[in-house]
Amino acid sequence: MKITKICCIGAGYVGGPTMAVIAQKCPHIQVTVVDLNEQRIADWNDPNPENIPIYEPGLSEIVAEARGRNLFFSTDVDKAIDEAQMIFISVNTPTKTYGKGKGMAADLKYIELCARQIARVAKQNKIVVEKSTLPVRTAEAIKSILDNTGNGVQFQILSNPEFLAEGTAVTDLLNPDRILIGGDTTQEGEEAINSLVEVYSNWVRRDQILTTNVWSSELSKLTANAFLAQRISSINAMSELCEKTGADVNEVAKAIGMDSRIGPKFLRASVGFGGSCFQKDILNLVYIAKSYGLNEVADYWEQVIIMNDHQKRRFSSKIVQTLYNTVADKKITFLGWAFKKDTNDTRESAAIYVADDLINEQAKISVFDPKVSKNKMLSDLDYLETRSSEDNRDAISVFDNAYDACKGAHAIAILTEWDEFTTYDWKKIYDSMHKPAFIFDGRNILNAKQLESIGFVYRGIGS
Ligand code: NAD
Numbered sequence: 001m002k003i004t005k006i007c008c009i010g011a012g013y014v015g016g017p018t019m020a021v022i023a024q025k026c027p028h029i030q031v032t033v034v035d036l037n038e039q040r041i042a043d044w045n046d047p048n049p050e051n052i053p054i055y056e057p058g059l060s061e062i063v064a065e066a067r068g069r070n071l072f073f074s075t076d077v078d079k080a081i082d083e084a085q086m087i088f089i090s091v092n093t094p095t096k097t098y099g100k101g102k103g104m105a106a107d108l109k110y111i112e113l114c115a116r117q118i119a120r121v122a123k124q125n126k127i128v129v130e131k132s133t134l135p136v137r138t139a140e141a142i143k144s145i146l147d148n149t150g151n152g153v154q155f156q157i158l159s160n161p162e163f164l165a166e167g168t169a170v171t172d173l174l175n176p177d178r179i180l181i182g183g184d185t186t187q188e189g190e191e192a193i194n195s196l197v198e199v200y201s202n203w204v205r206r207d208q209i210l211t212t213n214v215w216s217s218e219l220s221k222l223t224a225n226a227f228l229a230q231r232i233s234s235i236n237a238m239s240e241l242c243e244k245t246g247a248d249v250n251e252v253a254k255a256i257g258m259d260s261r262i263g264p265k266f267l268r269a270s271v272g273f274g275g276s277c278f279q280k281d282i283l284n285l286v287y288i289a290k291s292y293g294l295n296e297v298a299d300y301w302e303q304v305i306i307m308n309d310h311q312k313r314r315f316s317s318k319i320v321q322t323l324y325n326t327v328a329d330k331k332i333t334f335l336g337w338a339f340k341k342d343t344n345d346t347r348e349s350a351a352i353y354v355a356d357d358l359i360n361e362q363a364k365i366s367v368f369d370p371k372v373s374k375n376k377m378l379s380d381l382d383y384l385e386t387r388s389s390e391d392n393r394d395a396i397s398v399f400d401n402a403y404d405a406c407k408g409a410h411a412i413a414i415l416t417e418w419d420e421f422t423t424y425d426w427k428k429i430y431d432s433m434h435k436p437a438f439i440f441d442g443r444n445i446l447n448a449k450q451l452e453s454i455g456f457v458y459r460g461i462g463s
């Protein structure tokens, strides 16, 4: 099937950027991104492309180029499903917060709703593409819903997991390491796979497009995230040992990263990984392993999460201990709230958990983040339900520049590795703080020697 019309259900961090790039690279394909969230769609349609709801370097330019030409954002889900030959499902698959598998399994209710809606609306054969990250064998459930509730038309289900990282979404989409497409090994399945291969071939080399069976594709996505997160927990585990032994984790990471079998990437010790994917996907992997009775496999991967939780708690404890075992009524300034630089996403950001711990110790938190709004920070804290919303509002002050945020602080904590933090006038900041002036660098991005020569007491991770 030659694809000329694509629909994507879910205009989030994956659906939005992914479809913008497909539309830019395939001007002959009409791409419609739909969502139930009216505000989100209105924001994607904002006349000023700078105001689109997701901040990603380079994204607003692509949206400006393609929107209205062959890229459309709409709340009319039925119409977009009806018109498209290929439908991507890119809705959220969060960790379940209720019932069986609570706190572990992926919540597939949004996926099922999409499948039922596609089945109800589709009057012609469709290719349905799983773009969301899903438990292995979800395609089976989608197929069953489509075949049992549909109008007698044929559906082919493909798995096409997304490997982009936030903050680098556009470059990752334009130059992917690989595109993975899983499909049925029947002739119809292979034809569906080829249709999607054709789409990507508009800008990705054929040898970088990998085709597999559906189950390998679904499981590869969970495996990739588990391996990536495992590297971070591994280096973070070493960071604690470094602090006890006088070794420096940056030097250790460099030394092991030069081994070509290990490689240098994803070895930055930190306050702990955040983001919407790693924790959710590993918990899901653990749940799947347990459901097959593979308890050793489950325990092995669960340790990645246990280590990450420990690293976040260890950071807040270190702040309390260093500040003479009390932070009550002390002003602690957070530089950064996003889970990594170059994104406005805060899901599972370490900053939320460190703030929560310190507020329990009655600290007053001031925050500056170049891209995150005050409302977002407050709703992140409220979501934990540790205390009343009013108490969270009392405990947090948000500033629109770092210098004001740091004025009168007892300590500064770096929670996100925004580049601009390295370029500040740290002498000016030091002069405006209580003494001794402490810096807890949760990202190891600042120059320790230079800060110590100004007078700061500097504490990095793993040294
Ligand atoms: P998101 O929450 O940003 O976006 C999902 C969107 O889907 C929301 O806007 C929601 O309103 C919409 N939605 C939910 N149900 C709907 C329905 N029935 N009809 C129409 N719209 C509906 O989520 P995201 O970060 O884009 O993640 C989507 C999927 O991609 C998840 O499975 C995630 O694990 C996976 N993923 C995410 C990333 C990432 O970096 N964020 C990377 C790779 C894979």
Ligand code: UDX
Pocket: 162, 163, 164, 165, 166, 167, 225, 228, 232, 265, 266, 267, 268, 269, 270, 271, 272, 273, 274, 275, 276, 277, 278, 339, 340, 341
């Ligand atoms: C991740 C995967 O990288 C991506 O392939 C997948 O599609 C979605 O999940 P993302 O969560 O957007 O992407 O960002 P990533 O760069 O992986 O960072 C995740 C977290 O790990 C961030 O909090 C980051 O700061 C942290 N991190 C990353 C470290 O602490 N150290 C590192 O060396 C790398």
